[in-house]
Amino acid sequence: MPSAEAEVSVEQGVYEVLGERARDVDSTILEYIVNVLKDETFDFGRKGEEAFEAVGLLLVNSNCVNDEHEARTVCAELAERFGARGGDKTQEGFWKMAAPVRMSDGLTEGDTISKSEEIQAPPQISERDLAKIERRRRKEERQRQTEYEAHVAAANEANKGMPAVMVSHGGVGEGSVPKDIRMENFSISMGGRELINEASVTLAYGRRYGLVGRNGTGKTTFLKQMALHAIDGIPQNCQILHVEQEVVGDDTSVLQCVLSSDVERTQLLAEEAHFLGVQNGRENPEILMENGKTKEGEVTGEAKQSRSDRLVQIYKRLEQIDAYSAESRAGSILAGLSFTSEMQQRPTKTFSGGWRMRVALARALFIEPDLLLLDEPTNHLDLHAVLWLESYMVKWPKTLIVVSHAREFLNTVVTDILHLQGQKLISYKGDYDTFERTRDERLRNQQKAFEANERTRGHIQAFVDKFRYNAKRASLVQSRIKALERIGHVDAVVNDPDYKFDFPTPEDQPSGPIISFSDASFGYPGGPLLFKDLNFGIDLDSRLAMVGPNGIGKSTLLKLISGELEPSSGTVFRSPKVRMAVFSQHHVDGLDLSSTPLLYMSHCFPGVLEQRLRAHLGSFGITGSLALQSMYTLSGGQKSRVAFAKITFNKPHILLLDEPSNHLDLDAVEALIQGLALFQGGVLMVSHDEHLISGSVDELWVVSGGKATPFLGSFAEYKKTLRAS
Secondary structure: OOOHHHHHHHHHHHHHHHHHHHHHOOHHHHHHHHHHHHOOOOOOOHHHHHHHHHHHHHHHHOOOOOOHHHHHHHHHHHHHHHOOOOOOEOOOOOEOOOOOOOOOOOOOOOOOOOHHHHOOOOOOOOHHHHHHHHHHHHHHHHHHHHHHHHHHHHHHHHHHOOOOOOOOOOOOOOOOOOOOEEEEEEEEEEOOEEEEEEEEEEEOOOOEEEEEOOOOOOHHHHHHHHHOOOOOOOOOOOOEEEEOOOOOOOOOEHHHHHHOOOHHHHHHHHHHHHHHHHHOOOOOHHHOHHHOEOOOOOEOHHHHHHHHHHHHHHHHHHHHOOHHHHHHHHHHHHHHOOOOHHHHOOEHHHOOHHHHHHHHHHHHHHHOOOEEEEEOOOOOOOHHHHHHHHHHHHOOOOEEEEEOOOHHHHHHHOOEEEEEEOOEEEEEEOOHHHHHHHHHHHHHHHHHHHHHHHHHHHHHHHHHHHHOOOHHHHHHHHHHHHHHHHHOOOOOOOOOOOOOOOOOOOOOOOOOOOEEEEEEEEOOOOOOOOEEEEEEEEOOOOEEEEEOOOOOOHHHHHHHHHOOOOOOEEEEEEOOOOOEEEEOHHHHHOOOOOOOHHHHHHHHOOOOOHHHHHHHHHOOOOOHHHHHOOHHHOOHHHHHHHHHHHHOOOOOOEEEEEOOOOOOOHHHHHHHHHHHHHOOOEEEEEOOOHHHHHHHOOEEEEEEOOEEEEEOOOHHHHHHHHHHO
C-alpha cells in the first residue's frame, strides 16, 4: 500500500491540477479518481497515456474538464508529477517490464492491443498471494450472493403484503373515500439510501399524473409505498392498484381471470344460481333442511318467501352494479389490448409473460380503483394497443399516476407531471412538453437569481473584508453584515449529469454486401410459414425500424438477420467479417444480479484490463461507484445500459435492437437517439416509441402477411393508417 504522504500528495496534486473546477464535481467521482491514481502500482504511462485510459473519459463526463484534449493535458501533468512513483524508468522515460509478457493473452478473437496496454506490465505475484486474492474474491462473491438472496426474499415478502384490490361498487353503508389525497412531509428510503426527503404532494381526484425522473431516483419504490398505504395521508379505505407484476398463469381463461376480480358480482351470481337450483329441484339432499325444506323435500312457506326476497335483492344489486354487461366490458378491454375472441377463452398459463402482463393491465382497467398506478404500461404493447390505451386513459374517471418513457404517450394522456429529482417531488401542470418548457424557464430564472445574489453578496462581502478592522467604518461594516443576513442565499441550479450512449466506431469496414435475403422463407417446425419470399439487403448505411402488431414475427425476423435462426428455404448471406450486436429484453434479464457491472464485464471478457472495461461502461453512463454496485440495486434503465455496454464491446458494424427504450427514462431515450445518430454503422430496430423512431431512423418497414414492406411515409402517417383501420 502507498504511504500516507504519497496518498496526500496525489490527492493534493489532483485538486491543484483541476483547480476551481474540483469544487463543482461530485465528491464520489473525485474520490474514485484519486483512489485509482494513488495506488502505488498504478502506471501513469509516458505523457499520461495510461492515466487517460483509466480516468480520462470520467474527467470529461463529470465536467472536470471541457473536452478530451484537456483531459489528456491534465493526465500528462499528473504523470509529470507522480509518474516516477511505483516503478523504475529507463533514461528514455519508458517503464521496465518486471517479466516478459505475451500480449495476446486474455484477448478475445478479433481484439486488438493498444500501445498503452503493451507497456503496462503486471506486477509479479507469488502463488501464495494469488491464493489469498482468490479466497478473498470468492468470499466477496459469496457475500454479494447472500445480500442478493436477502434482497429477493425481502421483495417477495413485501409483495405478500400488497393488499388485494377488487372491484368496489360503493355499496350502501360503506365509508366514503376522500376525493383528493394529500401526502405531506414524507420520506422514503431503500437499502439505507434516502430516495425522497420531506416531500409533499396533493393528488387531485380525476387528474392524470406522469411521474418522471432519472432511473434509480425511486419512482417505482414510491409507487410501491403508495400501494402498501405506507405513506401518511393515504386513507385506508382508498383502493390503490399498482400494476407491476404479470398474472400467474393457471387453467383460468383470460376473460374469466378479468371477470373474477369483481368478487361481489361473482358471489351474487353464485348465490343466484344456488337459489334457482333450489327452485328447479336441483338442490343437494344433504342441505335440504338448511334451505327451509322438510325431509321430504317440501319447501316451507316461510323459507320460500325468504328465498324470494333474497332473489329480489340479488337481482336489484346485480342491476345496480351493471353485472350483466361486465362480460362485454371485460371483453372490450381485452380486445383493445389485442386479445382476439379465441385468445380470451384460452387458459392464462398458455401465454408468455408479456401477454400475462397485458391481462394484469386489463384487470386493473376493469377494476377501476380509486388510484391506479401504472409502471411502464406500454412496454409489452404493440402500437395498436398503445393507441387504444391512450384513448382509454384519456377518459379515465379517477386518479392515475403513470411512469413511462414514451414521450408521446405522456403528452396524450397526462394532465400533470410529478418530477422526482434530488429527493424532491415537484408538481407541474400540463403534459410532458409543457413540463420541459416550464422547467427550463424556471431553471433559467433560478440561475439568474443565483448569479445576482452571488454578485450582491460578493460586493457586500468585499466591503466588509476591506473595512472590517477600520474603527471609523465599524457602523457601516455592521450594517453590511446585517444586510448579508437579510439577503440570504439562493440555491444554485442543480442539473442531472448528461447521459451518454457512446457506441464505439467499428474500425474495420467490410466491403461488398453485408446482409442480403434471397427468396428466404421461414416457419417454426410443425407450424405455418411466418415469412415467405423475403428479398432485401442491409448495409452500414441502413437505418430501419420494423413496425407491426405483436406476434406477427418482428423479433423472429431480427433473429433471421442475426443468424440465430436460419431460413426454411431460400438463402441469407451474411458477410463473414460483419459483427452484429443484438439487444433484447433477454440480455437485460440474463444479467447476473448478484454481480457488479465491472465484475460482470470482466467475466464476459476475461483478460481485458479493468481500466478499459471501466472506460467502456462509462461510455454508457455506468461510471464511478455505479460500476461497483450490485446489479440488483440498479434500476431497469441502468441494467439496460450495462447490457448495451456488453453487446457493443467488440465494436459491432450493425445494431439489431428489440424494443431498446423499454425501462429507459426519458433523458436516457434522448441520449440513445443522439448516440444512434453518431453511430457509424447500420441500425435496425423493433420499437413502438414514436419519439425514438422519428429521431433515429429514416425508413419504416411494416411487417405483415409474411412480408417486410417499406412504408412510404413518416411514423405519424403510419399511426394515422392504424387509427383509420
